[in-house]
Amino acid sequence: MSNLAKYLMPFLFAASALSLAHAENVAIVGGDVYTAHDGVVYEAGVVIISDDKIAAVGGADTPVPDGYRVIDATGKWVTPGMMNAYTLIGLSEVSLEPSTLNHSISETFYSAGFDVSYGLNPDTPIIPITRIEGVTRAVVVPGFGVPFDQNPNKSVFAGQAAVIHLGGGYDLVVKSQAAVVSYPANAKVGGTRTAVLDYLKGALSEAAQPKGKKKKGDSNNGRRFAKAPEDKAILARVVTGEVPLYINENKASNILQLLALRDEFPGIRLIILGAAEGWIVADELAAANVPVVIAPTNNLPGRGFDSLGATLYNAGRLEAAGVTVAIVNGGFSPAHNARLLNQDAGNAVAHGMSWNGAFEAITINPAKIFGIDEDFGSLEAGKDADVVVWDGDPLEVMSSPDHVFIMGKEVPLVSRQTRLRDRYMDLDDNEMPFAYKK
């Protein structure tokens, strides 16, 4: 752990302790329930939370068991918690302070083995700051968090992503080794993109070889793509499709190159990150059943001429072609700005995506893409009780949560930021220095 994090530990622990409420039995009644399950909406519906799970979801006639705390959500919107598929929560406290960063590895060829789940800081104030805006799950990625295509990682692979919940406590990881992440555009190997893709294939071939079968003359012999045993072990699971390859590509033709990887490695499961020009090859993506994680508001031509076709219409066009889309915020600092993804989803709607498509792109779709949809992503009986009660349409910029439940625990709508706000809300109240106002 970094020195800064150690120094801040007592304070940060106090902040996260606020979240250690107990799961309880709760009935949320009267609100319009958007389930994110097959587009089902219950007007003035009911969500029953029993301990940490959703016990029932239905219309107004759904029975409320005795003894349940009732939350009247009349006029409000009830949704599953949101899931951000690309964040640095827990790995980056202050982007420009290396002593607070745990998001990357500086080795050149030890890479795919790097697992971010060992470096997570559960006490980060970013967790409460993010969850009070309705985000309850996040994919935490290895990388630098600058625009996707500018990740200056030194290898073909950046490491392994993890899925976390934002409910607090020290046991955040819902799923480790959730994907192996790669940013070919800016990898500092081989000099060009062409070389990176070649290395990538080489590493996968090597991982696909049964032990001891490598012979002299193999195209990948001697290149040592995956030096560490951890690299080889995880890449072997990538080749079989057990672990997806979460790979950043924006340019249409490069996306096709990735789809072609499956000719060589038929088991591989791809998730394309970025896909700014995905709309150009949307039919191919749909036919290949490859999902994308996009930042719809990144609509300027990017470096390297890789995203000249970037447009706000991308999300809607991908949806229309039948591609599975998850939406994230594409700005810099995906730790601090992770909470903004619903605004991005709303902008996708303004440019052609259906409301339901955009809503699913921040709930059930990321859950499916990263393999936690059995427990999360929609309001269905039996799933974890990650439930948000909003004062309005969750995709609207003026809406915000009134209640947030994570695995059945209601978290207080308090963060380090709301405490700063409250301290300085009334500047005339300054008979004592503000430091005494807590």
Added chain:
Amino acid sequence: MKPLTGLLLGASLAALSAALPIAHGAEDGARAPHASSYRPMASAPTMIINVNIYDGRGGLIENGSVLMKDGDIAAIGANLEAEEGTVVIDGQGKWVTPGIIDVHSHYGVYASPGMNAHSDGNEVTGPNTAEVWAEHGVWPQDPGFARAQASGVTTLQILPGSANLIGGRGVTLKNVPARTVQAMKFPGAKQGVKFACGENPKRVYGQKGESPFTRMGNVAGYRAAWAKAVEYKRSWDDYNEKVAAGEDADPPTRDLQMDTLMGVLNGEILIQHHCYRADDMANIIEVSKEFGFKITAFHHAVESYKIADILAENDICSAMWADWWGFKMEAYDGIRENAALVHNAGACAVIHSDSGTGIQRLNQEAAKTLADGNKAGLDISKAEAWGWISYNAARTLGVEDQTGSLEVGKDADVVLWSGDPFSVYTRAEKVFIDGALVYDMNDQATHAVSDFRLGLTGEGDDR
């Protein structure tokens, strides 16, 4: 600028250009060097009727009308009658506002695509580069301008970056496509000058073992520059007085750095001071009192909420993001209600972008801060909040008499929104600059395409 030109009549050309390096058109009509050559696009008299109006100064008119004629707002009110020959647009269910003004953009100087060759925003060769002008780095073909236009941005200030204590002069532009930056320059707008507090200058130069290495060095750097500028101004004032009195006098030697700072002391150039922390801002206010200059605005002011009373007392605007925070230590205390709290304290609040994508959603950024502020207990109307991206922004640029609100006689920089512009689903449907329709969401013929985009992937998309 005309009154000043009159005052200085009789001064030598050298003196005139020293004192007025941004003169906007000589008395004889010839364009002064570096002045605007902007010409409004062709326009027809246009009236938008049955429309809800946020006027940019806190006013709301429901089911009102706005008439644009000869480039100006000709009338605004509840029941206007259109003369014959006026284009009438039915704004039923829609909103009209003044065009959005972004006081902090790097379009053109950090143009898209972000190639190495497009890095024209930071003259990182010394902590004081007051002599450089952003307008000399602005690439008018940056495809970003059209994206912002399609988002309702009609005026923007392009600033140099924040690597230096004094980064150079900024320029205010009308957001129209043009071949030259001069043809975009907002007529009569004063230039800004970019100063930077805090981490950036001390990191950039401190890493090289140069000054500034600390915040102490930062402030010493500003003070040294101001001390010199005060002397420089005195030498020019003496000279101009002698010339005015008919005495023989030799003009002082021109110093381009000092020209910029003297311009601030003379009220001709506006200070746009990048400053995050409350204590940093307070230090700069002390320096301004020591040397007698006006701070127009603090930019990125994430901690303005802590000292909003002091900012109000000193009549300093805060240009802020809605919710960016934490990417550097001096941004660690950012809160979502910052702009709302600043406004509530009676200080001038502005929402800015500093982002090529963020500039395309300044209405949404204002909406977020408004909603969070009100949920925390404030009572600010949408009509007031629109001022954060129009009238207050115009004040920050010194163009509030020309644009930033819908008032008769002002420039017809107007946006017709497809719905309430505080909604994420609303788009800028029609954008007018000086009464000319520069963008219509539903008419591809009005979608400007920069030279860069021609013949490349993505040419056909307006957003």
